[in-house]
Amino acid sequence: EAGVTQSPTHLIKTRGQQATLRCSPISGHTSVYWYQQALGLGLQFLLWYDEGEERNRGNFPPRFSGRQFPNYSSELNVNALELEDSALYLCASSLLGQNTEAFFGQGTRLTVV
Amino acid sequence: AQSVSQHNHHVILSEAASLELGCNYSYGGTVNLFWYVQYPGQHLQLLLKYFSGDPLVKGIKGFEAEFIKSKFSFNLRKPSVQWSDTAEYFCAVNLRGGADGLTFGKGTHLIIQP
Numbered sequence: 001e002a003g004v005t006q007s008p009t010h011l012i013k014t015r016g017q018q019a020t021l022r023c024s025p026i027s028g029h030t031s032v033y034w035y036q037q038a039l040g041l042g043l044q045f046l047l048w049y050d051e052g053e054e055r056n057r058g059n060f061p062p063r064f065s066g067r068q069f070p071n072y073s074s075e076l077n078v079n080a081l082e083l084e085d086s087a088l089y090l091c092a093s094s095l096l097g098q099n100t101e102a103f104f105g106q107g108t109r110l111t112v113v
Numbered sequence: 114a115q116s117v118s119q120h121n122h123h124v125i126l127s128e129a130a131s132l133e134l135g136c137n138y139s140y141g142g143t144v145n146l147f148w149y150v151q152y153p154g155q156h157l158q159l160l161l162k163y164f165s166g167d168p169l170v171k172g173i174k175g176f177e178a179e180f181i182k183s184k185f186s187f188n189l190r191k192p193s194v195q196w197s198d199t200a201e202y203f204c205a206v207n208l209r210g211g212a213d214g215l216t217f218g219k220g221t222h223l224i225i226q227p
Binding site: 003040041042045047048056058090092102103105106107 | 147149155156157158159162203205214215216217218219220
């Protein structure tokens with residue numbers, strides 16, 4: 001069974017551009033989470049989607065946005081990129097429910113120059 | 114505000130030493146607790162989890178953790194570490210009922226010296 005897959009693996013953008021990151025969850029999982037892993041800051045919760053809707057978002061500015069498609073895959077968009085957005089972006093998926101664990105992808109390394 | 118604290122950011126041990134990594138959380142409600150591990154160049158993997166029941170949970174690779182509700186703690190332990198345990202370890206918490214994403218601690222970088 002395929003795990004959570006993310007693309008691209010690496011992405012280099014210049015300041016002010018937009019970045020689009022993609023995530024395919026494990027088959028059967030309806031929830032998708034996005035996290036930012038910046039150097040020295042640990043993993044910070046960005047967004048949670050389930051059944052196509054945004055369920056919750058972390059403490060990030062509105063230029064971080066995303067969506068979930070009918071097949072439960074998801075996109076994370078980062079507009080007006082800043083140097084501080086350079087980080088590893090992790091996607092996780094889970095079943096929706098009280099006692100479920102999240103499974104993580106390999107991540108997309110975004111570098112803003 | 115919800116938060117997770119990991120006390121040690123860097124830990125260096127020799128092989129066969131015992132390990133205990135601290136994790137404390139601040140959450141308003143009943144929680145689920147997790148430890149994840151990130152080996153060099155690999156994705157985050159679940160080590161163990163606590164939802165309810167026996168507060169001493171056993172995970173993969175000989176790891177265990179104990180949930181102490183009165184101390185808001187979920188410390189990770191292993192009696193004898195191996196060189197292959199070198200990795201980044203993250204404690205994570207979410208609310209029972211799943212109305213939010215996982216909140217992670219900042220991680221502990223564990224280095225095992227042969």
